[in-house]
Amino acid sequence: MAVQRVKSKLAKTKVLEQHCYIRDFIPLTRELSKVSLNEMLTQHSMVYIKPDIGSFGNGVMRIEQQPDGLYRLQLQSDIYSYSSFDRLYEGIRKLAGHKKYLVQRGIELLRYNDRRFDLRVMVQKNPKGKWETTGIIGRLAHPAKAVTNYHSGGTPLSFEQLTQAILTDEERQALTQRLKLIGAAAASGLQSAYPRLKELGLDIAIDTDKRPWLLEVNTLPDPWLFRKHDDPAVFRKIYHYAAAYGRFKHSRRSKRARQLRSSGHAHKTQKPSP
Ligand SMILES: Nc1ncnc2c1ncn2[C@@H]1O[C@H](COP(=O)(O)OP(=O)(O)OP(=O)(O)O)[C@@H](O)[C@H]1O
Ligand SMILES: [Mg+2]
Known part of the structure; x- marks a missing residue:
């Protein structure tokens, strides 16, 4: 029988979050929405968002709120800057389209x-x-x-x-x-x-x-x-x-x-x- 492959990062994360040893090594991960991103950015100054199904680092974005309050977004080597959370989320939607994304606590x-x-x-x-x-x-x-x-x-x-x-x-x-x-x-x-x-x-x-x-x-x-x-x-x-x-x-x-x-x-x- 063929070797099994599982594409959805969220589905795999949900399974791994049930595992008592592995759970502690998984950075907080949620499906991306305006609400979940806002919550994550109040808890962590830096997060990553990525397509639920994706590879090669395509579409992966690093987002941080800077001390001056501006939001900085990096996609590949392009850097974007937004003056408010609403503007940031609009920018993300333009870059990500309507693809399902996840948001994960960023690790330095x-x-x-x-x-x-x-x-x-x-x-x-x-x-x-x-x-x-x-x-x-x-x-x-x-x-x-x-x-x-x-x-x-x-x-x-x-x-x-x-x-x-x-x-x-x-x-x-x-x-x-x-x-x-x-x-x-x-x-x-x-x-x-x-x-x-x-x-x-x-x-x-x-x-x-x-x-x-x-x-x-x-x-x-x-x-x-x-x-x-x-x-x-x-x-x-x-x-x-x-x-x-x-x-x-x-x-x-x-x-x-x-x-x-x-x-x-x-x-x-x-x-x-x-
Ligand atoms: N939460 C995070 N904190 C810090 N760096 C991250 C985080 N998530 C992803 N990265 C960086 O982005 C890279 C790509 O992310 P990820 O592996 O999740 O997606 P992908 O590469 O598109 O998937 P695949 O490995 O299947 O090709 C990681 O190897 C890592 O360098
Ligand atoms: Mg990877």
Whole structure:
């Protein structure tokens, strides 16, 4: 049976909010309306709004109320400024159209070379049928953007490199363990509602207090991003698990996977890493 995919971010968030361990890592998230945005902006000076169904960072906007009272909105590298809440909401409606959107408390991401970064955590069903966190990689935002997505000019970089100056080795190890737990717990939580899931890509923000936040869970995560991982065994394992649950069957990538196999690259990846 085909691997299950779930597009609605709100639907996935509702399920995850029921999970007693994961709930604490989810920033407050609501369906966007004039009322919910107003409430969120009185509680938090910065929020993100994003399409309920969307990807690649498209349509994601960062909104903050500045000390001078003006509202600042960033979409890709465009910056807009509004003198009142009503004007802000009108502006959003022009930019977002009538698409369903959600509003989420904004997390102030850590920075590397003055660029924001977050983490992609890959979680997969292993060939024994257990959820396993198989890879963690950092994503560094384009200097002029408020999203870290590769398709919006983000750069994959290792978690170690990004956090070298911020975390001690012990802190990084402890955070890695925590991310592994978050990965497995989010997977088992979502699986209760969506039983045919096999792979997830968690977008995790680390805030300036070094606390992890689960921004969203992708059900069609990009395994190829992990070719950029410093340790080639990580991509080999991800590829091997993905092939085992049929990720590449009938997919646009299957031609690519065949090419890799015939070039000998993917053949090596068939072996799980130790
Ligand atoms: N609440 C938030 N606080 C801080 N940054 C956020 C927040 N929500 C999103 N972002 C930034 O915007 C990026 C894109 O948001 P998100 O992953 O939710 O949507 P998407 O990328 O369009 O979806 P997909 O990952 O499926 O392609 C995140 O990776 C992160 O860098
Ligand atoms: Mg994302």
